[in-house]
Each structure stands twice: as C-alpha cells, then as structure tokens.
Amino acid sequence: MIELDGVSFRYPGGETALSDVSMRLEAGEKVVLLGANGSGKSTLLRILDALEMPQAGTFRFRGEAVSGRRLRNKAWARDFRRRVVLLFQNPEAMLFNPTVHDEIAFGLRRAGVEGVEERVRSWAHRLDLSRRLSASPLALSQGEKQRTCLAALLVLEPEVLLMDEPTSSLDPRSTGWLVDLLEELPATVVTSTHNLSLAAELGGRALVLGEDHRLISDQPTAETLADTETLYAANLMHTHRHRHGALEHRHYHLHDWD
Numbered sequence: 001m002i003e004l005d006g007v008s009f010r011y012p013g014g015e016t017a018l019s020d021v022s023m024r025l026e027a028g029e030k031v032v033l034l035g036a037n038g039s040g041k042s043t044l045l046r047i048l049d050a051l052e053m054p055q056a057g058t059f060r061f062r063g064e065a066v067s068g069r070r071l072r073n074k075a076w077a078r079d080f081r082r083r084v085v086l087l088f089q090n091p092e093a094m095l096f097n098p099t100v101h102d103e104i105a106f107g108l109r110r111a112g113v114e115g116v117e118e119r120v121r122s123w124a125h126r127l128d129l130s131r132r133l134s135a136s137p138l139a140l141s142q143g144e145k146q147r148t149c150l151a152a153l154l155v156l157e158p159e160v161l162l163m164d165e166p167t168s169s170l171d172p173r174s175t176g177w178l179v180d181l182l183e184e185l186p187a188t189v190v191t192s193t194h195n196l197s198l199a200a201e202l203g204g205r206a207l208v209l210g211e212d213h214r215l216i217s218d219q220p221t222a223e224t225l226a227d228t229e230t231l232y233a234a235n236l237m238h239t240h241r242h243r244h245g246a247l248e249h250r251h252y253h254l255h256d257w258d
C-alpha cells in the first residue's frame with residue numbers, strides 16, 4: 001500500500017533530515033517508528049502525508065507515485081487527504097474551529113459526506129468527548145485536545161493513520177485506551193515514539209531511524225527491543241554510572257521517557 005524507495009530529504013537551507021530510506025507497508029499493518037530526537041521521525045511522517053516531497057527517491061501510495069504534479073490535481077489531492085491522515089505532535093496546530101463538535105465535523109462537511117451528526121456523536125463517544133462537544137477546543141486539556149484531533153481524523157475513516165508522538169500528552173488511562181483503539185482499527189497505522197516501553201504495544205513491527213537519518217532496522221518490535229546493539233547505535237539507550245555506597249558500576253538504560 002505504501003512504498004518508499006531511496007527517499008532522501010533536506011529542509012531548505014537545512015541539514016539532511018532523511019537519507020536513502022526504503023520500506024514497504026502493507027494494508028492494516030501497525031508499525032512503530034523509533035528514533036532519537038532529530039533522527040527524522042516527523043519528517044518521514046510528513047513525507048508519508050505528502051506535506052513534504054523528497055528531493056531523491058520515490059513515494060508510492062496504492063501503486064501511484066505521489067508527486068507535486070499529482071497533488072496539484074485537486075480531486076486526486078482531496079482523495080489522498082481523506083485516505084491518509086497525520087496526527088501532529090502538537091495538537092494546537094490542528095485546532096481552529098469554535099467547538100469540539102465543529103472540529104470533528106469539519107472534514108466530513110468539507111467532503112460533503114452524509115450523516116455528519118451521527119458520525120460526530122459516535123466518534124465523540126468512542127473518544128470520551130461526548131460531554132465536551134460544545135466546548136472550545138482551546139479550553140481543553142492537552143490530552144482532550146489530542147483526542148479531539150484524533151476524532152477529527154478518524155471520523156474520515158482513513159486507510160492510513162500517521163501519528164507523531166501521540167502518547168506525549170496522554171496520561172496512562174488515555175494511552176491504554178489508544179493502544180486498545182489501535183488493535184480495533186482496520187487502518188494501516190504508523191506511530192512515532194521514543195518511548196521504548198510502549199513500542200511493542202504500538203506496533204508489531206518497528207522501524208528505527210539512526211542519528212545519520214538512515215533506516216537502520218526494520219524487524220518485529222520484540223526483536224528490536226532485544227537488539228541492544230541497534231538501540232545503542234540509534235541512541236535509544238545509554239549507559240550511566242550508578243553508586244551503591246562506595247561501589248560504582250555502569251548500567252545500560254533504555255531511554256523510555258516521553
């Protein structure tokens with residue numbers, strides 16, 4: 001469903017953000033994207049959402065090359081944007097409607113879909129937002145904002161859901177709920193995180209970006225988590241000194257904070 005071949009990307013005037021990345025995602029796969037700060041996770045998600053175009057390599061969606069020229073075709077772009085959606089790291093970037101209800105309804109109204117009201121209520125219920133439908137999105141807590149953004153995307157019933165560090169503003173209950181939702185969702189899902197303790201729950205397959213912006217590992221998540229060499233190389237693990245009384249020794253530690 002998604003194919004990247006030799007994709008490299010550099011922001012205007014910036015350093016390389018992605019280097020020679022190739023991978024394939026099948027429909028319905030749940031994949032976790034791991035990498036240290038600055039390794040290129042957000043950039044990769046932005047390319048998969050066609051917000052950035054790689055300077056080298058190709059991105060194919062359902063067998064078709066995604067290019068600037070294709071996106072200038074309004075009907076093609078509208079169809080792509082309904083099928084592939086991205087939950088930004090910062091939910092504020094996505095919220096601009098006066099109420100939570102309008103926020104969730106926005107994409108449906110724009111797409112001219114039938115039964116807007118019923119769909120909005122159903123997703124608000126699934127995301128525990130029913131009591132907040134008339135609130136301003138700006139008056140919500142971070143976790144509620146995140147869930148509102150997610151409802152606004154899921155109501156479109158996308159084929160591909162891309163999520164950039166979604167757990168950073170969620171408390172344990174909401175995180176548990178997100179993990180359960182992922183299990184039920186038929187969509188292909190790519191979730192970025194540097195929280196290794198959640199990786200296995202977010203996807204059965206793990207892609208790891210190294211600090212050189214290359215894809216350094218693509219294997220089942222359980223194998224990645226046991227692969228200390230790769231985790232160390234990706235700077236997802238470190239050693240530090242411990243003191244127990246007069247004794248000092250070194251431990252390996254996973255970087256599992258958000």
Ligand SMILES: Nc1ncnc2c1ncn2[C@@H]1O[C@H](COP(=O)(O)OP(=O)(O)OP(=O)(O)O)[C@@H](O)[C@H]1O
Binds near residue numbers: 015016040043044
């Ligand atoms: N808008 C931008 N302009 C210039 N350089 C950028 C821009 N956004 C990101 N970069 C650079 O591209 C590289 C990859 O950044 P990216 O945000 O994709 O990494 P990340 O893995 O998502 O990091 P984090 O875990 O901190 O969110 C970094 O070196 C970063 O400084």
